[in-house]
Each structure stands twice: as structure tokens, then as C-alpha cells.
Amino acid sequence: MANSNAANKQYLSDGGSGGTYVKDGLLAEGSTDGIGYGTGAGSAVTQATSITTGVTINAICGQITTVASTLAAGAEATFTVTNSTVVGTDVPVVSTTYAGGGTIQITTAKTVAGAFDITIANLHASAALDAVVVINFAIIKSVAA
Numbered sequence: 001m002a003n004s005n006a007a008n009k010q011y012l013s014d015g016g017s018g019g020t021y022v023k024d025g026l027l028a029e030g031s032t033d034g035i036g037y038g039t040g041a042g043s044a045v046t047q048a049t050s051i052t053t054g055v056t057i058n059a060i061c062g063q064i065t066t067v068a069s070t071l072a073a074g075a076e077a078t079f080t081v082t083n084s085t086v087v088g089t090d091v092p093v094v095s096t097t098y099a100g101g102g103t104i105q106i107t108t109a110k111t112v113a114g115a116f117d118i119t120i121a122n123l124h125a126s127a128a129l130d131a132v133v134v135i136n137f138a139i140i141k142s143v144a145a
Contacts (some may be wrong), residue, residue: 037061054080061138071129077122091140092116100131
């Protein structure tokens with residue numbers, strides 16, 4: 001592993017296939033830099049049957065496309081994402097590009113080894129959801145101690 005220190009900044013580069021460990025924090029410096037997963041780390045899956053049908057996607061990040069949802073105003077639906085990369089202390093992060101009717105909210109809960117739940121809620125007072133829901137997710141690896 002090569003490293004250099006310029007102006008109190010530590011730069012690390014792992015030339016092999018092992019991980020790079022950072023002790024005192026990790027920051028992206030450029031205005032368009034980010035911290036995330038590279039091409040090939042993700043996967044995609046399309047839900048079958050109903051808005052509560054579980055999916056299997058064994059990747060650290062990716063995209064889940066639901067069936068066309070007609071979730072009523074004020075209602076919610078939960079489905080399980082089976083994912084072998086997840087352990088109980090991990091933090092699944094979700095977002096959506098949904099642009100249909102209703103007012104959508106996407107949350108995660110019940111993270112266990114090998115799975116987590118996603119809940120889709122329609123917060124609108126009167127309009128139902130009326131389109132497929134595309135959910136982007138990424139797993140933040142975490143530990144309890």
C-alpha cells in the first residue's frame with residue numbers, strides 16, 4: 001500500500017485486492033467527488049406479483065423496481081429484501097425516483113443477517129400511487145462495537 005502525506009492529508013492507495021483502512025475519517029475533496037460504490041458493485045431486480053412480494057438482490061447496492069403500485073392514500077406496504085451482503089448491524093439507505101401520483105415515502109426497518117424490510121407509504125390525503133416505484137439502495141457497513 002502506498003501512502004503520502006501533504007498538508008496534513010493522508011492519501012492511501014491499495015495496489016492489491018485487499019481493503020484500504022482509514023483511521024481518522026474519509027473525505028472527498030473535489031466538488032464532484034463522492035464516496036460510494038463503483039461500477040459492477042450493484043445489481044437490479046424487478047418485483048413480481050404484488051407490492052408486498054419480497055425480492056432477492058445479493059449486492060451491496062442497486063435498484064429495485066416494484067410492480068405498478070395502486071397503494072391507496074394513507075396506506076403502506078412492506079416487503080422483504082433478501083440480500084446476502086447484509087448483517088444485522090448494517091444500515092440500508094434507500095431513495096426513489098418515483099414521479100407518479102400520491103406522496104411517496106420509502107423507509108427501511110428490521111435489518112437482520114441476510115435481509116431487510118422496505119416500507120412504501122403513501123402520505124397523500126386522497127390520491128393513490130399510480131406507477132412503478134424505482135428504489136435505489138446502498139448498504140452502509142456498520143458494527144455495534
